[in-house]
Amino acid sequence: MKLLFEGIDEPGLNTLPVYERRGGYEMLRKALSMEPEAVLQQIVDSGLRGRGGAGFRMGQKASFLPSGDMEKYLVCNADESEPGTFKDRELMQKSPHMLIEGIAISSWAAGIRRAFIYIRGEYAHQADILEAAIAEALEAGYLGENILGSPHSLKLVLHRGAGAYICGEETGLLDSLEGKRGNPRLKPPFPAIEGLYHGPTLINNVETLSTVPHIIRMGGKEYAGLGTETSTGTKLVSVSGDVQRPGNYEIELGMPSREIIFGLAGGTFPGREVKFWFPGGSSSPVLTKDDLDLAYDFDTMAKAGTMLGSGAIIVVDDSHTVLEVAMKVAKFYAHESCGKCVPCREGTNWTVKMLERIQSGEATPMDLDIMASVCEQIIGNCLCVLGDAMAMPIGSMVAKFRGELEAEIEAARERAASGALEDVIPLGVADEHAGPVPVH
């Protein structure tokens, strides 16, 4: 079942004539002929859950926006910075008009007249394509004043970021869009009440908004028939890491994970085995090869103690050590921590330092307990979930691969004792991503 990826490789789909030939913007026409409440009801009925990571129901989020004539905003989160995620990139590059149509419909449903797409600065090619598509849509009257002769008006602006993971977090994104450093805000008030420029703001991911035209076409109830009862519809899954055919795949939610990793993505390379995998980007607690038969949907993943997140599966095979992956993950979050909340700023940096202690042979198994407790103390104690995003995978690696990490500690101690490890972390050489040099 393909909705978002239906014929996505057609040349010229990024231009208006091809998109229109395939029935593009017909759903906007249909939606505009309905009352906004009816459109919103379709989205509510579809049970569509946010595809950006949190999995919050879009219809519910949109219904939190106060009604009334105040200035409200829709922000499309195209910052896609979760490691392992690259589905929005393909959507925006190949079918930008689908996103624009989704934005136009959603803003009609929520009574919004001003919308922004916040795209990460690195996606230069995709931003150019979107910019051209917005100009085309404006020219053709699908955006702007009184769209298609209806009372709906929408001004859509593309905003390019400049490289910061935290700007994918919704309130960090809003600060960045207001022209500030992208520091997350205290919630509540949630953006639906007070967001961009203090106005009520609906923030949704590219994939979520791109799904909206399909919901209008199929009808909300019909769409809800796809997938499982609580995870409706199709989902783009980005599979990467140690698989033979990495890429984006559109699946119906609830597909067995093994079928995605081995069936679609071709599985691990010959002679290798899955050691562990991240089911929803590098922020999600890891699962092992015993969990490969779990159904890939929001609730099954939550029950397994992890999360579906942005739908980014990263497979790690047995040629890699847990320590090396943990180090990459921890360093990334330490680098990307904005520094506003102490538990995250300090916790991520100390986790990196403790992992370095393991490598340099200075650690004892007790360090693993300290690391686990640091992770525990980050979770839930910050303004946003960046700290949690490091603590959860690292915590799960310590819990699930404790034996291997202990062996690693012992081996490194022996190497250090025999003098083979003299200059693993030379004093005064800061790693690009490690933050300040630890004082020894």
Next chain:
Amino acid sequence: MSFAGIRRPVPRFGHGSRVPGWDEAVDLTKDPAVIPEPSTPVPDELREQIVAAMAKYPDRRSATIPALHAAQDLHGWCSPEAITQVAAVMQVTPAYLISVATFYDMFKTEPRPRNDVYVCTNISCSLRGADEFFEAMLAAATDEVDVRSFECLGACDIAPMASVNGEYVGPLEPADAPRIVEDLLAGRPVLADKQLRHRPCADPEVAAGARDFGPPSAETPQADIAGFGPEGDTADRPGPTAAIEKPVEESDQ
């Protein structure tokens, strides 16, 4: 977040403690920089770009990032001169702009070569050998190429990959590093055979359907729309200007 001071090693005495002065952010003997006069000379092109950006938003400060991008494109980095010019047009303090410029990885707060090569060394790419490629890239780089290891660039399907002046290329191997530098310095498209923009979707069902259209190509994006253009099919399909027909049974919803 790049805090310029953190990227460089902190100067230390032999016994490990910090050399005084490394953390002095400002010169306290100077007066604080104020909003520059609007009459400060600014290149016309830059002024136009910033004014156009400011007009797009309800609050002019939202244009900070686009304005800094424009200034960096012109000056090569966010130099004091570039910051002053942006501040003069936007009528904000230089400190405000510097606070923003230091937060984002794509802004250069010190002079760097103009050609950017961002090598993704995040988890998916490093599993596929990004660290070896990064080493090779550093070795191949000349004075005109700025090679940096970068956060996940959102192209793990072509891991290990790099963004060369915004063009995504991959999957890369160490032997590609000198080719990237050659292509860059010669002004050619970088690794034309490995550019992401030409890559078809991995999904097998999509790939099967894709054959109907021929292989995707950047050169002929509209090759197959002859006869399907907007002028040809208005008869059977309402155009954008057609009025909406509201169904009568609206209240049933």
